[in-house]
Amino acid sequence: MEKDKEFQERLVRRYINNQATDEELEAYFHLLQQGALDDYLEKYMKEDEDAFLEHHQTHRSPIRRIRIQVAAAVAVLIFLSVGSLLFLLNKRQTEGVVLANDVAPGGNKATLTLADGRMISLIEADNGQLAIQSGAAVMKAANGQLVYVAAENEVAGPTSYNTIVTPRGGQYQIVLPDGSKVWLNAASSLKYPVTFAGLNERRVELTGEGYFEVEKDKNRPFLVESAQQTVEVLGTQFNVNVYPDEPAIKTTLLEGRVRLAARGGTSAVTLSPGDQAIRKGAGFRIVEVDPEQAIAWKNDKFVFDRESLQSILRKVGRWYDVEIEFQDLAAKGILFGGTMSRFDHISKVLNKLEVTGNVQFEMVQETDAAPPKVVVKLKR
Structure with missing residues (x-):
């Protein structure tokens, strides 16, 4: 019994560290579907989720393909060595059953x-x-x-x-009165x-998420204030995500230059196009990203690249106004990639995620007054 526990913990560790062989990956998903790895995965999920995802965005590894048996509709899953990232191809039409209590976008x-x-x-x-x-x-x-x-x-x-x-x-x-444009999520x-x-300045206050296209005015800087930071610009395009339920604040620059300052502190950074500042705690971390992914919502899309199911469903929950409940904590850490329309009904979005064969969703309407709930489970 003790040897089984040691093997399972070692298997999860090798999987997360991108060291698992094809045989170990097959064993991993077999045990995952049985729920045998829940405790170990929960341990890893309690660590810094944002730093974990940042590692996979900035340390790309070659693609490795393996074949495993899943639902009849799916013959091949494409795995990256970063983990269980799955590319959901838009060309593939998923026929899934429309969920009861379906929700319009x-x-x-x-x-x-x-x-x-x-x-x-x-x-x-x-x-x-x-x-x-x-x-x-x-x-x-x-x-x-x-x-x-x-x-x-x-x-x-x-x-x-x-x-x-x-x-x-x-x-x-x-x-706005100066011609600057703001998209609110x-x-x-x-x-x-x-x-x-x-x-002398153009100062606005933001909660949640906004994309800004600021008109240039060298005499009046444009400032975006949120609870923990201030973004200062003269004329540029950028996205700010300050949702309180996200693990970190993210500011992504598309064009121009911006300066970020922590409110109530001395920490400050300057961003160049393609930079994303991540604030969690006292300071900022700067990573290079695809800025189009950060503003996909503004272009009416969901775009995921090595993103955890927990993070994806936070976005889905806000857009469709539904609650999210994970019955299996291990499902939170599964990574996905792909593009979906934000104007699909929620059933179509969830059906595309179910293509993996590892998760399933149930829509629950507990009372007429309560918002619908998406219950997330691993397939057994």
């Missing part, structure tokens, strides 16, 4: 709070002018954007703020001045 949903406290549901409001704020016209455009049109002769005065909030299952695009918010007239 999110869409353009947001609530705007004006400077005087009035709240406007942007999904219910008609297109056209919604309000006048400090001389700026607040417009809902036909394409779903919220647009601020500054007065021709702006006059500096007391600074007024508006706040836009997207729910779980929502997103929205805002054009689900469960996010942006607070901003309704005019930048008379201000």
